[in-house]
Amino acid sequence: MAFPNPPYAGSCLCGSVKVRVTALPLLTLACHCRACQKFSASAYSLTTMFPKDSFICSGELVQGGLRSPGRNHYFCKSCMNFIYSRVGDASPRVNVRTSILDNASSFAPFVELMTKYKMPWVTLGLPRGFEEFPDTDAELQSLFDGYASYLDAL
Numbered sequence: 341m342a343f344p345n346p347p348y349a350g351s352c353l354c355g356s357v358k359v360r361v362t363a364l365p366l367l368t369l370a371c372h373c374r375a376c377q378k379f380s381a382s383a384y385s386l387t388t389m390f391p392k393d394s395f396i397c398s399g400e401l402v403q404g405g406l407r408s409p410g411r412n413h414y415f416c417k418s419c420m421n422f423i424y425s426r427v428g429d430a431s432p433r434v435n436v437r438t439s440i441l442d443n444a445s446s447f448a449p450f451v452e453l454m455t456k457y458k459m460p461w462v463t464l465g466l467p468r469g470f471e472e473f474p475d476t477d478a479e480l481q482s483l484f485d486g487y488a489s490y491l492d493a494l
């Protein structure tokens with residue numbers, strides 16, 4: 341497999357937050373929603389989803405975003421780089437911002453989400469796409485399965 345094996349390391353812009361991941365990613369994605377456009381100050385966000393238990397983060401974090409219940413967005417306290425998010429404290433997954441990973445270029449997005457908000461000049465041409473978010477656990481599982489096969493074929 342040409343895809344790099346774990347562990348993966350990453351850090352924020354200033355280097356005071358460091359992450360380490362000991363598992364293969366579950367899924368890589370680009371999200372075109374308006375919140376991600378604002379969060380990333382760009383056209384879309386890049387996320388690499390890992391099992392929560394495989395993710396270690398050191399350094400001081402602050403919570404940002406809207407701080408709405410069940411949506412936790414963590415940033416470096418010093419340089420304010422967006423590090424990761426979680427959907428609720430009980431989620432078995434963590435959404436790492438792909439760009440902070442040392443080998444970010446290996447984590448090409450597999451699926452794009454919220455394409456109905458896509459900037460009209462963005463063309464990613466990814467294997468999978470959704471106009472909104474996947475609605476069901478079965479759809480999400482099919483993305484995990486599809487991504488695992490995609491990694492195997494690299």
Ligand SMILES: [Zn+2]
Pocket residue numbers: 352353354355356357416417418419420421
């Ligand atoms: Zn920092």
Ligand SMILES: [Zn+2]
Pocket residue numbers: 371372373374375376377385454
């Ligand atoms: Zn989004």
